[in-house]
Amino acid sequence: MRKVLLAAGISLDGYIARPDGSFDFLFVPKGFSMEPFFRTIDAEIMGRKTYEASVKAGAKYGSKQCFVYSRSMPQGERDGVVFTRKSPAQLVAEIRKRKGKNISLAGGGEMAREFLKADLVDEIDLGVVPVLLGDGIPLFPAGFPQRNFALIENKTYSRGLIELKYRRVRRGGSRGKT
């Protein structure tokens, strides 16, 4: 089954960005590459703000399936992405109808919360930056039920970055339980 992966760089206090949306505190340490991760995915889901920030930063879409959550934009395919208002469960079920690689949740926190609510997050891959920001946009905003994970990998890089990988543990095989 195509897994749903949540990967993000975060501060030690759990923020993906400063209050104004900037993420200058993130860095790519020596020997770290997103390439191996990107090779395992061929579909991306993101929120509208993340999409607009990444387009501004020069991102091009079209090489893989990309879905953008937006209440304000008209639904449908444009500029290599599909704007959607479907529920996380509906969207993931639809993507999974076709065979393919894994599905990446590319941000931000509000979207992550909706996917955790629906218990659709299979793996979490965090790059923890050794800084307390003191305020910002959280990766895990409150408002979803408890979800248990297993630590499957950890790796330290230069400048104090540590990568932590977790896999969702669903007890008794039933979704919706911790």
Next chain:
Amino acid sequence: MRKVLLAAGISLDGYIARPDGSFDFLFVPKGFSMEPFFRTIDAEIMGRKTYEASVKAGAKYGSKQCFVYSRSMPQGERDGVVFTRKSPAQLVAEIRKRKGKNISLAGGGEMAREFLKADLVDEIDLGVVPVLLGDGIPLFPAGFPQRNFALIENKTYSRGLIELKYRRVRRGGSRGKT
């Protein structure tokens, strides 16, 4: 100089307790002991709620200096602890007047924030439990300036607990800067 250490068990989404204050999700993994940590400290500072919860849980005070922050309790020494309303800077300066071991910030989050505001936290020692709670009492509530740290140790234990130790990095030797 006697260092101020912040040690806590937290969920992957940064909570030290559930919304009702319970912390049943925390566990002590095989081979993990707080003894080495406790040997390095001889003074403890905590908030009133943490103090009352620990007394309820059977903690005894008197073997080491213990300071409890409380706005509602009369100041002064009782039952082996000192109730105080001094500013974090004042209190730490006073403790440091005497030679001794390190000083532990024993919780909770509101107190941690005040000490981070005053840039008094020298080391952070986190035991990260592999669970997303979805809501709770954060170790790092928003409302203090950026503080940079260096990762000095990491160690994995049974049941997916990872311990992360950080040391405060004060650039240019000046306090109050990131």
